[in-house]
Amino acid sequence: MNKKNLRNFLFTNTFFIVLFLGILMVISLFISSNILFKNIYDSTIQNSVHSISELYNENMKYFEYFSSKYQDIVSEILDELYKNYINNIPFSSNLTIENFRKIGIFKNVDYYIINKNGIIIETSYDKDLGLNLANRVPNYWKKLNEELNKNNKYIEGISYEIKTNNPRIYGYLRMEDGNIFEIGILIDERAIPNFPKTVSSLNLNFIKSIYTYNISFIPYSFEFPLLDEEDKNIFNSLEISKGEIKTYTLRENSNGKESYVYIKWVPDKVNNKEFNFTVLTKISIDLSSIVILKNSIIFIFIVLIFFVIFSLALYLNYMTNRIEKPIMKLINNIESGKVDADAETNILEIDTLIKYYSHLVNTLVEKLKEEERDYLELKEKLQMIEKEKDLLYEMALKDDLTKLFNKKGSVQIIQKLVLNKESFSVIYLDIDNYNNILEKLGQNEANDAILSLVEIMKTIFRDRDFIFRVDENEFLILLRFVNLSIAQKILKRFVDALKKFNITSDKPYKISVSYGIIEYKGQNIEDLYNEARNKMEMMKMKKLELLKKLSDVNAEEN
Template identity: 50%
Template sequence: MNIIFKKLYTSTVTKTLNSITSFYNSQIPLLDVYSLKAEEMTEVILKEVLDVFINNPENFKNFFQEYKFNKFKNNPFVKDINYYIINKNGEIIETDYEPDLGLNLAKRIPSYWKFIQKKLSKTDPYISMLSFEVKTNFPRMYAYKTLDNGNIFELGILLNENSVPIFFKTISVLNFNFIQNIYTYNINYTPFSSKFPLLSKEEKNIFENSPVNTGKVNDYTIRELSNWKKAYIYFKWSPPTINNRKFNFVVLTKVVMDFSEIISLKNIVEILFIIITFSVAIIVLIFSYRNALRVEKPITNLIKNIEDGNIGKIDDHTGVREIDTLIKYYSHITKTLAQKLSEEEREFSNLKRKLESMEKEKNLLYDMALKDTLTKLFNKKGAMNIITKIIKNQESFCVIYLEVDNYYLVKDSLGIEEANDMILNLVDIMKQTFRDRDFVFRFTDSEFVVVLRFVNLEISQRVLKRFVDAIKKFNITTDAKYKISISYGLIEYKNQNIDNLFKDAQKKMKEMKELKKSLLRKMKSSKQ
């Protein structure tokens, strides 16, 4: 609704401005006729007055006063005549109009002074077209002639305002397209009619910043008041060129437009639009409700069967075309989804089996890489990884490096199976003796490393003694064909390199082994 009103509003403003400027432009030919008549009269007066001024300067003032009196008496077209002598600097040095004596045109109105000099350089004498006095808006003619001494003789003729059709005064008679009033002013903001109101400071600023439109109005300013009910339009207009002649004046126009009626109509239309929209909405709701009642039962049955999963019981002949179509689509979708789910389940099962197989292979490879195949203990590589983490966690620990003395003897004399059985029994003793938080590693066929965590050397010695006693007990109580014999070396971790830690413990183990061999040799020699 606002868009429609805005278009009407803009269209009305445009048509109003076009009508006003058309009226202005239509009056220019008539004004030009009066101007030509005034120019002819001015040329005659200038010639008569200038002839006396040049040839009889002593009697000129008396002559001029008498000449003015006769002109006013015999020519109702003329209201007053004044003469001015302007020197080269633009100063009025002589005039019969005392208030202007001493006025410097070059300083007071420099643009006009340059305009006169330019015109005289081309046409001398120069007679201006009809114009209007700035203070009173009376029609006026001006004539200029350069004297032999370089001064300028100016003649100003004030015309009777009733003798010239000043259409700017009567512009307010135009009353159409919501126009309330039209007011006109000259460039000095003086109204062309005493009935026109004076401009406010804000309105003067609007005109001051507005460009001049020649002939047709394209640039204008709009002030909207009272929620668009009233609009003020401001524009500057100057006459177009006619017959190669151009009037040198500007008309400031203020148009007051009253849109209160159209605003009221707009409000009524908006209310009607709301009522109609509301009525249509109610009708649509009633129609929709009736349709809903007609399809409620089939839809309820459809939803119930869907919730119960009874796809096969859904009746696709309910009598309502839309619902039947919906049921067919639903049945098709559910069957398709069931097929897809079945395929997905098969693919998922296959993928699960593949992943389980890969996991088993990974664990097998992991065990092969880090664990001993017989005892399932970590090997030396696994030991390096675990001890590195223990050191990184800044734990205190001790290391037992032990070797089964008679492993290869049992293997060679009793076979690999007995040797393996001895190793497994030894591992069982270690698992029963050492704590769950401790680690046991198998480095070689006959060598093992035990890591006792969170203990010092003294506690580790007691744990080691308990382990040795357990082996002795096994040897006494077992009926196996072999006895377990071990040599060992115990060392506490003191920030050593891991390799050096193993070497130091292994060195102590070898020292014990050599000591046992030495004692055995002594025992044999003493028997002999």
């Protein structure tokens, strides 16, 4: 049997183990840093795509609003220009716009005659003369003919002109000879949210630039660079995302510091209104700072790891010498038969020390086990006391029915937000007909009405917001990080959801609410409650006055 000396056990073996662990740490550092980098990279892409998707779809509400608002006016202009055309009255864009001067967002109008093959054969806008819509936008040409087959007239939503990307509203009318009479009304781009142009100002982490183009690869802003053939091929092969952006293509540079995300987006229907334009989005992501930081951290950690290994080798050598010398001296004394009375290193003393140490250890182990049992029992008692304390505290701050914080809990939370200097708005909400439900349908249905309202609020208000039940039929909603304007929009979504519930629900009751909404501007908590509640009371009084007037009118008619 090969025997190893003490130095091999204490120094050599330990050194190689430490060296092996150091190499493992370096490998782990490489893997973990790459995983972290990949998570940041994926998160950056997902957040960017999500933010752009939200921006695009949120702005489509304004497009739908303007399209619906001016649809009848566009139809009137279409009829007037077509009448002038068939009566051979010379076309005048300025005169037509002057007749509709009340529409402040209209700047100019042009007409087009499109033959059955999709070619513009006559127009007041010379740049589009001869343009073949069937070849340029085949899907839209097919859709247009389908709409005109249903109805000889079709007014589409706001879109963008193919060549210039100017916002326009187009109207179409099937002529007796089968051709199509089209008008295109130029819209003042300052009057609508031109999000394909302004999306480049979106401030996102690690985003170097955001450029947008139409389906013909024309930039939405003259400041955006033109696409090269590789970009065009990527967009041509990319699947369209309608409404919410779900698909995109990623292209990475060989240096790993810069990547590009490609999105082909078309708007979804908004209130059954269709919109005909495409936004090709190219996002440039610059992670060079993260790559440099990652490489710097890896280099620093590698240097530190090897410095620790070197320092540990020196320390191991020093400790080995300190342990090895007296033991070797003892061995030499034993081998040589020398007896050093002062050293007290004879075998009998060593054996006695081992026996004493063994007895001492066994005694200590039993003592530690006994103390451990006592400690565990004490720990269990303390845990039970803490659980009972937490339960009593929660019962004092929460409502039994809804499990929402009560008024006392709301005061503590608002105090914490005020100390953190957070901005927020509050809505004080009261169920108008709660007592009526309670009297006619009983306590169970009244409780059900409370729970139904709470469920509606939870679906509308965000997870970071708070809902408090401050009285039997009164609630306080705290909207964090929003001003009064945004809070009113959120409140409108809640009111719409409540209306939908009252229409679609088969419950034996309808829920009517009054509310008051204010923004926190340094008031003390009591004033905050009172101001919001006073606004709610004012709304309730207006409802009662309106009901009284309606009752008086009905009484007079009878």
